Amino acid sequence: MKKNILVLLVVFIGFSSFAQQSDVRITGKVIDKETNEPLEYATITFSSIKENKIVTGGITQANGDFNIPVPAGIYNISIEFISFKTENLSKQKLFKNTNLGTIGLGLDTEALDDVVIIAEKTTVEIKLDKKIYNVGKDLTVSGGTVSDVLDNVPSVSVDVEGNVALRGNDNVRILINGKPSGLVGLNSTDALRQLPAESIERVEVITSPSARYDAEGTAGILNIILRRSKLQGLNGALTFNTGYPLQVGVSGNINYRTGDLNFFTTSGYNYREVPGNSLSETQFFNFDTDTQIDEPDTFLNEKRDFDRIRKGLNTNVGLEWYINDSSSITGSFLYRSSDNESNTSNLITEPDVNGNILSSNLRFDPEVEDDITKQYAINYNKNFDDSGHKLTFDFQIENSEEDESSRITQENVSTIELVNTLEKQDRILIQSDYVLPIGKKSQFELGYRGNFNELDTEFLVQFDDSGVVTTDTNLSNNLIFKEQVNAAYSQFGSKAGKFSYLLGLRLESTRITIDQQTSGDFNKKIYTDIFPTINLGYKLSEKQSLTLGYNRRIRRPRSRFINPFPSRSSATNIFQGNSDLNPSYSNVFDLGYLNRMGKLTLNSSIYYNRSTQIFTFIAENTGDTAIIGDGTIVPIIRRTPINLSSSDRYGFEFTLTYSPTKKWRINGNFNAFQNSIKGDFNGENFDADNFSWFARLNNKITLPAKIDWQTTAFYAGPNENAQTKSEGLLSVNLAFSKDLFKEKASLTFNVSDLFNSRKRQSVSTTETFITDSEFQWRERSFTLSFTYRFNQKKKRQRSRNNFNGGGEEFEGKP
Known part of the structure; x- marks a missing residue:
């Protein structure tokens, strides 16, 4: 009997030790590389080397710190934050509690299509075939509609009936996320007055559309991009x-x-x-x-x-x-x-x-x-x-x-x-x-x-x-x-x-x-x-x-x-x-x-x-x-x-x-x-x-x-x-x-x-x-x-x- 109890005790201790070692704590801090300010809500993801899939992840606190439990193993680590360049750490061996130290992220000068950007001010990007207006904190349209947002975009005007014109020409093709959409509906004027302004990430004003776009619209194209994130x-x-x-x-x-x-x-x-x-x-x-x-x-x-x-x-x-x-x-x-x-x-x-x-x-x-x-x-x-x-x-x-x-x-x-x-x-x-x-x-x-x-x-x-x-x-x-x-x-x-x-x-x-x-x-x-x-x-x-x-x-x-x-x-x-x-x-x-x-x-x-x-x-x-x-x-x-x-x-x-x-x-x-x-x-x-x-x-x-x-x-x-x-x-x-x-x-x-x-x-x-x-x-x-x-x-x-x-x-x- 005592022998059996001893065996069970050894097994329990071994199992407990294994369980305690299966999860390790990964800590660190994420900052803005240029200003050294902490980045709150930066995302840290851990991807398995073998299966090439995301296993777990977490976000940083207000002071930029993170503390994430991770099953022991070898991982590719990704650190990302809105409008900053992603930092990748490859083949990290995480078999014990590890402090990754302070990780600095630099501002990404390219437009980030895949993340949510809540901007303080509207910014503009000039491309060969279009101008992109990233809709920022535009106070006069808060609580309003897409029609209100368009009425604040340069080159665009909206008349008293809600008809949209580009450079004074009302033959404008309106797309949602690059395609015709039911959000525009049978009557585009009424439909644009229903979609909330806060759902818009940016508006692309395309006065010289490339061949990729429909030829419809003699004035050009307005492409409305809705907010969407891919962060963990x-x-x-x-x-x-x-x-x-x-x-x-x-x-x-x-x-x-x-x-x-x-x-x-x-x-x-x-x-x-x-x-x-x-x-x-x-x-x-x-x-x-x-x-x-x-x-x-x-x-x-x-x-x-x-x-x-x-x-x-x-x-x-x-x-x-x-x-x-x-x-x-x-x-x-x-x-x-x-x-x-x-x-x-x-x-x-x-x-x-x-x-x-x-x-x-x-x-x-x-x-x-x-x-x-x-x-x-x-x-x-x-x-x-x-x-x-x-x-x-x-x-x-x-x-x-x-x-x-x-x-x-x-x-x-x-x-x-x-x-x-x-x-x-x-x-x-x-x-x-x-x-x-x-x-x-x-x-x-x-x-x-x-x-x-x-x-x-x-x-x-x-x-x-x-x-x-x-x-x-x-x-x-x-x-x-x-x-x-x-x-x-x-x-x-x-x-x-x-x-x-x-x-x-x-x-x-x-x-x-x-x-x-x-x-x-x-x-x-x-x-x-x-x-x-x-x-x-x-x-x-x-x-x-x-x-x-x-x-x-x-x-x-x-x-x-x-x-x-x-x-x-x-x-x-x-x-x-x-x-x-x-x-x-x-x-x-x-x-x-x-x-x-x-x-x-x-x-x-x-x-x-x-x-x-x-x-x-x-x-x-x-x-x-x-x-x-x-x-x-x-x-x-x-x-x-x-x-x-x-x-x-x-x-x-x-x-x-x-x-x-x-x-x-x-x-x-x-x-x-x-x-x-x-x-x-x-x-x-x-x-x-x-x-x-x-x-x-x-x-x-x-x-x-x-x-x-x-x-x-x-x-x-x-x-x-x-x-x-x-x-x-x-x-x-x-x-x-x-x-x-x-x-x-x-x-x-x-x-x-x-x-x-x-x-x-x-x-x-x-x-x-x-x-x-x-x-x-x-x-x-x-x-x-x-x-x-x-x-x-x-x-x-x-x-x-x-x-x-x-x-x-x-x-x-x-």
Whole structure:
């Protein structure tokens, strides 16, 4: 018995000794090599030599120290921190408690696409084919949306209706993470107003796209990159916001990586009340061309008040599996839902020449809209070596459905108008890209992309007269729009001394069918086009560089432009698409100059755009009439897009960044352009010359108690075309922010449109009428937001301009 107990005791002691030796403690400290300051939340990972997999890891404390239990063995150790170069320790024999000492990390001067960067200020990188704006702590958009972020990006402007323009041209291709996305949805304007601003890491402004990108978008491309981390462990940020007019929202980006699996999500919910208004005053010239009798003119005033409620939920979740050191598979699912209400009160009054009201009519349009988008995506990435030799494959399928319904009533009219629009869209994307480095300074690229889109629109107009419902077969219709675009491209880039170039060629074959089933109309268009791209760069010195770009672009009509179903919110003014609209083509040239002069940085461009078969919007008399008030008959005016022969757009822009002190930063952007349009339509000449400009000034200063104060002013100059003249528009945003809990949290208060002046005022003149109008999509708003970051250290970047001199990147990587 004693012998057995002794044996068990020996076994227990041996087992205990083995257990105690199986885990060893690895300690050390991580600092900034340049400043010797400790780096909190630096990540230390231990990878097995045999299996080449991450076994465990940990993060540093506030003082930079780490203390991590590790199973005894031989490991490759990696130490990394946001925007710093990774330090690797190979084949470390860890069989006992070990102190690795103090490890210094140096700042990485290249952009880090794979980590979360919470920047103190927005920085810019210049590439051969694009400018990259890393979205920093932009106070005026805190608690806002992607639309608000874009409105602060140089070269970009967002009008009062939320339409995005690049250098004054509204034909902009918007991508999410380099691809078309359900986050943009059927209506890109509304979708961009739902995605929270805090989910964006950077915006790529691509005014001279390389052949890798779709040729769609004559103005260029805006590529929105969402935040995503690949660091070990859990990290992320949550933002809560509220404001007036009433808004409540919560959003977050969370990332969790353990070993070879990386889970990520960007999600948000918001409730917003968005009041707006519009006013139009129209004078109809009642001249009878047959009898040559000039009758008294008719005057009509139309005032609309919009009471909107926007409720939106969006989530993008994904899982990335690192198969081995060289390849990974990522699967993701996107869900976006919006439940919108818009109550439009439309008061039409008829004054006489002295302003006395002869009659009035109130039209009420309560519209309910439900919008749901689901998107499934899978990506495969294979890196053959560390030189950039790689192959990627993407497959994406998207289903969207938008259901709008209205029950329109009019004063003193018993009949109720019932309008329902149902849109269903199915979209498939297939893409593959292959990149082959040739030597150390050259690169060859080859790829394919297929976009397959089908949009089914049902438009139903009914009238309810005392419970008897009848369908208007003249207005009701069903349209099926199909677009298939197959594209192949190749490009080659190289660098010789101070000179860099990127040459590409893209072939796109388009097949469009428009099936108007109710009327039996069928239209099919097939065309194949070649789109060359040339991007050149020359480094004059370490601080100065030149870039020159040329590319051919196409603008295909989107669904709203070709949808022949008229809007019904107004009895006298409608919008109607044109199913005969043809694509427009552009040749675009861009010459850029960059100069970094100490605390001042200048980034400027001269550009020219020659377009044919351009889209333009005209207002015309439909020939139909509407009865208002006490029986007054007035014409119905239609706004519709048409093709004109050509336009020449040329302009100049510059962005100045100046930092007088560490606590004061000024950023200014100016863009001036001339647009000359030529063309006739239905015997009427629409030639027009328009000079316009816009400017943006952003001033940020740190006040006592470390309170940040930021003011952004934007002014869009007057512009005109053959029919419409628009006045200039001024908008000012103001914000204050204070960091809390050792910079783990921020509290921000901002005022959007401080002077309530963001209104479009215009005058449209034709042979039969003149209209003076004013439109305000959103009134002044106040927002209070609170952001809390966990395992995400806000990076206060050094006093430096993060500009890449141009020519260091050839692949135009999304």
